[in-house]
Amino acid sequence: MLFNSLEFICLFLPITILGFFGLGRFGFRQAAIVWLVFTSFIFYGYWNANYVILIVCSMIFNYVIGNFIAKQYQFNHEQSKFNNNHFLFIGISVNVALLAYFKYANFFVKNLNLLAGTELTLGTIILPLGISFFTFQQIGYLVDSHKGKTIEYNFLDYCLFVIFFPQLIAGPIVHHEEVLPQFANKNITNFNFANIAIGLTIFSLGLFKKVILADGVSTYATPIFNASASGTLISSFEAWCGVLAYTFQLYFDFSGYSDMAIGIARIFGIILPENFDSPYKANSIIDFWRRWHITLSRFLKDYLYIPLGGNRKGEVRRYGNLMITMLLGGLWHGASWMFVIWGGLHGFYLIVNHLYAAIKKTLHLQSRDKSIWEIACYRIITFLSIMVAWIFFRAESLSAAVSILKSMLSFDLHNLTPNNLWGSPANINLIFCVLWLVLSSIIVWFAPNTQQILWRYKPTLSTKNNEIKNIFLWKPNLLWAISLGLIFFIAISKILEAKPSEFLYFQF
Structure with a gap:
């Protein structure tokens, strides 16, 4: 769904706004956040519903790894530092491997075939929209967790940090400290004419x-x-x-x-x-x-x-x-x-x-x-x-x-x-x-x-x-x-x- 399409401007955006502030108006703040997460998944799945599973798995993996790293940082001893470094390496490696497969696998195979004279093929790999952006965003979150810059956010707010539809497909690439505190703000669901x-x-x-x-x-x-x-x-x-x-x-x-x-x-x-x-x-x-x-x-x-x-x-x-x-x-x-x-x-x-x-x-x-x-x-x-x-x-x-x-x-x-x-x-x-x-x-x-x-x-x-x-x-x-x-x-x-x-x- 494109920002410059009629279905987005006349249907998706107004319905999302009404649902979000409508639920907030009646005091259902948590339900309003759930609604925004849900509509963001709809926005992403509009391109290719199959890749919703991919981004969900990516979010769960990075949230779990990030929380584990953040907890290990609190313990100032050698074992925790060892665990911290290794889990950061695992987290970044999985993210980079995911990006490399979808975005670069055929590129590498093509160049390998040219150099070695082979005829390897991986078939058609469809690039998931926004994978470069949400991958970088979550790598940044893991690195900041390793540095002790994160706190234990709830999974719903973390989902919104990754899937928030305005910046999901092509950025801006945001740091967790820039938006997660805003998502956690109790007044976020209050209708504001100035905004x-x-x-x-x-x-x-x-x-x-x-x-x-x-x-x-x-x-x-x-x-x-x-x-x-x-x-x-x-x-x-x-x-x-x-x-x-x-x-x-x-x-x-x-x-x-x-x-x-x-x-x-x-x-x-x-x-x-x-x-x-x-x-x-x-x-x-x-x-x-x-x-x-x-x-x-x-x-x-x-x-x-x-x-x-x-x-x-x-x-x-x-x-x-x-x-x-x-x-x-x-x-x-x-x-x-x-x-x-x-x-x-x-x-x-x-x-x-x-x-x-x-x-x-x-x-x-x-x-x-x-x-x-x-x-x-x-x-x-x-x-x-x-x-x-x-x-x-x-x-x-x-x-x-x-x-x-x-x-x-x-x-x-x-x-x-x-x-x-x-x-x-x-x-x-x-x-x-x-x-x-x-x-x-x-x-x-x-x-x-x-x-x-x-x-x-x-x-x-x-x-x-x-x-x-x-x-x-x-x-x-x-x-x-x-x-x-x-x-x-x-x-x-x-x-x-x-x-x-x-x-x-x-x-x-």
Whole structure:
């Protein structure tokens, strides 16, 4: 069930809200939590009911192991430490094995066959939706239990921590201490008009981003990448248009999903962590990874980069740890060498970024006050680097990615004729494409983001006091209600015209 589908917006969400707050209104708090867990299972089972058993078994296993580890931590003797380490190893191994089988087994077998000349086969393995997200979330819970950071939560609240439908399929990846205390709050089932208004506002903005902006610009990205994959020769202008279109599509698609997830959770009185903070406004690759998929970056840093040694064992080891982290982060996105290349590129970018910062520090060239031209230069270089990496993220093969890069670098503008603009070899209208790209760039680089618009009302756990012009600040008044109602109406009208598309991050 998609957030941008009529069955979700008109049936599932209203019924879930009414049931949850209706039970809470009559004092049945526990029943309301059960209802939310039950409807979350319905939401997950809508895709493939068979995998409900998988996620239930995963939750039971991790809850039992996590509680055992947490109890062992209380005993300060060698045997308990021995048990703690071994059960943590077992817990992480089972989770990783589960993820490896469903997501990477055929990938490994395929590459083994290429190397060894064998013909092994595992058949078709259907990837359970959200397995990367709920697996990482529970691994984080086990590690925190090992560190003594958890308490013994009841199983119902733990189920909600894992299965809570707004962030189940594509994040944000939450820590237990961020949401479990909120689920345990006695007032969670009390109807709150402020939460409803804030949640619907964030949801509506996210829906518009997905249905109008992401899906709109995608009509110019997909044909160009498909044409390149099929061997069609595309011009330099087409290549730039296609890559820029995908760059903006992915931005609006993931930003839209993050807003919708945060908005839905807020309706139920749950505040999720920030996951998206205008990443294309980043002035460096380091800054980009502080803004893009923030909760995944945090997970990779806390549970992979730092355990590897982080920056504590010298610069060479630090750069090696960065590269390993980004390679595995790329592989996390999917069983493809293209994702590994994408991760490797970002690892290289980060190393160069850190080296540049170190050189500037050594030469005492650092300055707090940067000119607008210096900032613009950094931002353009960062954006172009990100855009090049997205080519490998999106392309179906290395040859298709290289073909697009060659077309971009050929600068063969002599083929740019009026006829080509209205009907290019990739069968897109390049004039309309340029208009979409101009509109997208204005929104991405100059418009305030959702967290900034609602910062006074703490839309996320990490929202900062981010002052913007008063005209852009959300207020619970008639003008904003009419504006958001119009945005919502436009998005629903678009959904009625065509079948809703999946979010890009659902495939990960």
